[in-house]
Amino acid sequence: MIDDLAVEAADLAVEAAGLEKSYGSERVLAGLDLRVPAAHCYALLGPNGAGKTTTVRILATLVRPDAGRATVAGCDLLADRAGLRSRISLSGQYAALDGLQTGAENLRMVARLAGVPRRQAGRRSAELLERFGLSDVAGKRVASYSGGLRRRLDLAASLVSEPSVIFLDEPTTGLDLPSRLTLWEVIGELRSTGMTVFLTTQYLEEADHLADTIGVINAGRVVAEGSPRELKQRVGSRRLELTLTSRPAFDEVARAAARRIVSADGGRLSVSVATDGSAAQVRDLLDSLDPAREAIASFAVRSATLDDVFLALTRPSAKEAISV
């Protein structure tokens, strides 16, 4: 039993329990717990102001928590800050690079600061530039880089110290679609090298694409945790939006749909229910909710948004439905 626990603890790259942080009267983290297995990609998914950045900054030792404890890469957050810092890297929301230095100079500087000897620093920097497709712009000042190039260079800079855990705070926020896809590819590669990737995002699609485990954060707490598939099963990846013919029809359908309901608006006679979006399921739903084919005037299928996930996860009945 004790052996089991020890093995399990050793396999966790990040373990946080009861993290709390307030700024003035504003409570940003309200007892946050999470566990990230080593070599996993974990996405902390939540809206602006949910506490994502604060969580990452605490785990990367940049901010001290008011309460709670955490272990990252085997090092205690408070007792072994130096050890922890030597095993992690952080790529923040704003690319932390010098605009007046070239890409290569930035990387060499980071390598030197990470304790890499001068000769190796040049080599390491060249390797990373090559790997991230930045060799062409290596000699140009970062101030002239596009947003996507900057983020890629920032990511490269985070890898200079060969961390075992890397934190990426909203890595693709503000990027255009092609840059986002390139970055997804790069992050996917990191994961395949056995590194633990901890990222935050406000895009369900991004978490779905990259993460092995998604933690949904709301008001400073992780309100749900699971693989993208599990979460989608709990919440539904798509929405079937129904417009009803009358108020009695609305009541009837709302009652029949019960726990599948994500949102309902009696005034507009609309009901939204979770579905996987398959033709078979949509057909079944329409038939079972409205066997007489009189109540539903029209329907539409759309992707679940982050709002839907939150609605589903924070509604009391839904919470009950998803608790494991």
Next chain:
Amino acid sequence: MSDTAIAGPGPSARVIAFPAMAARCLRLSSRSIDALMTSLVLPVILMLLFVYVFGGAMSAGGGNYVSYLVPGVLLLCAGFGAANTAVSVSQDMAGGIVDRFRSLDVPGRAILAGHVAASIVRNTASTALVLGVAFLIGFRPHASAAGWVTAAGVLLLFVLAISWLAATAGLLARSAEAAGGFTFLVMFLPYPSSTFVPIRTMPGWLQGFARNQPVTPVVETMRGLLLGTPVGAAPWRALAWCAGILLVSAAASGLLFRLRTR
């Protein structure tokens, strides 16, 4: 313990941090056109302005005003250049880069010391430039080799003290603009001192301040070393001022850095 050393930045990385930061800061200031203009060209313009605009009126009183002026102008320029450290420190603090440095376990004092070191190199260059131009327009010092070396040492100490003070101000400022305000404060300090005019020509209420502020003893010391004027207790008071500013700034900046990065 040994585990930490193997895994990455152990003590050696902390030793490397300071020269690496200094090299970075120097590279940044050599590439910032603004910084180059303010730290190299502006001092020369200031000196020419004083010598040619005010110089005529001043030398009516007799004596060589250029020679009287140059030690003070060297000081004014160095102080002004050093004060610019506030701007670069506040830029680092406002941008995300300080987070990267901290997650690389670069100590706060290495970051600040890097800026101070760059400031010293910058100001050595600008002082050499100002001195060169001063010779061209008629500065005729009569100092011994020892006098020159000592004067350089005094100036260095002054730049060091003002640079640390500026780094502290940069930590306090929430924006580069606010940090720029500190630069002006330092730039105006030489006016109510013996830099441009003898203190005895000032109104009585100002004389008290002029005699008891840091620039006056430093200027008097420089003048004594380069021109052979009597210095009295000025060198000791200059030393005390500089050492005091340095100590207070070093302590305050360490504290402020921890507060800003909590």
